[in-house]
Amino acid sequence: MSLNLIKLCVGCDSVEDLEEWIVFRLDERRRAGEPVEQYHTTRMVPTRAAEIVDGGSLYWVIKGSVQCRQLITEIRPFTDAEGIGRCHLVLDPIVTRTEWQPRRAFQGWRYLKPADAPADLGKGRVGWAEMPPKLRQELAELGLL
Template sequence: MALNLIKLCVGCESPEQLEGWVKHRLAEKVRLGQPLEHFHTTRMVPKRLDDLAGGSLYWVMKGMVQCRQKLLEVRPFTDGEGVSRCHLILEPSLVLTEWQPRRPFQGWRYLKTEDAPADRTRGEAEELPDHLRRELTELGLM
């Protein structure tokens, strides 16, 4: 069973906003003639690389896990100042998930598959306004 990562999506309030960012970044790469891959840079390099094969990066937005992106590769590198970092190479498309409350934390954390929220279809996610979905999730009714 694959291991996943979970991370706060700082400055992003919805999966739709994240999708817009991804599309913008990919369009910039096309414009600049750069390789067409989507990644997120992080300071810490996961130690359990083999366990992450086939996993995903789950995004926390406004205190709730709301979506995930398939993790394609973890690419460690050293930046210009000699600091170890890594690129989390991600599938550009998002998969919406059931909302799951999460308290703020720094960096990323490992997330076991059995603790990860289930995927949902886009139609299901749009049935309720966000404020109702949040309240029902916090009450444990969703």
């Protein structure tokens, strides 16, 4: 059974912001002649990496709610220029929207069991995902999403 991670998406106000950032970074890497892949750098290396890369995802908390996820394809530990151990969470660049699930702020990442993860948005809720981000946020703050 796969295991997921959950992390705050700092600097993004919406899933659309995250998607734009991913496209921008992939284009930057392409222009620089680097491998065209998306990854997120984190200091702590998950000890349960084998369970995570076996179908696990990184669930993003945006503005106080889990709103989307990305499949984790690889976990690459490395040592940075200052000698600090870190790792790259290599992600599938496709962002899958999920049902909104409120989350309090926390530092770093946490493990997220599949049973505790929000469900992907089904076809019946596509219109909800197309709703303007500000309206979705206001409805979530009112407890209506």
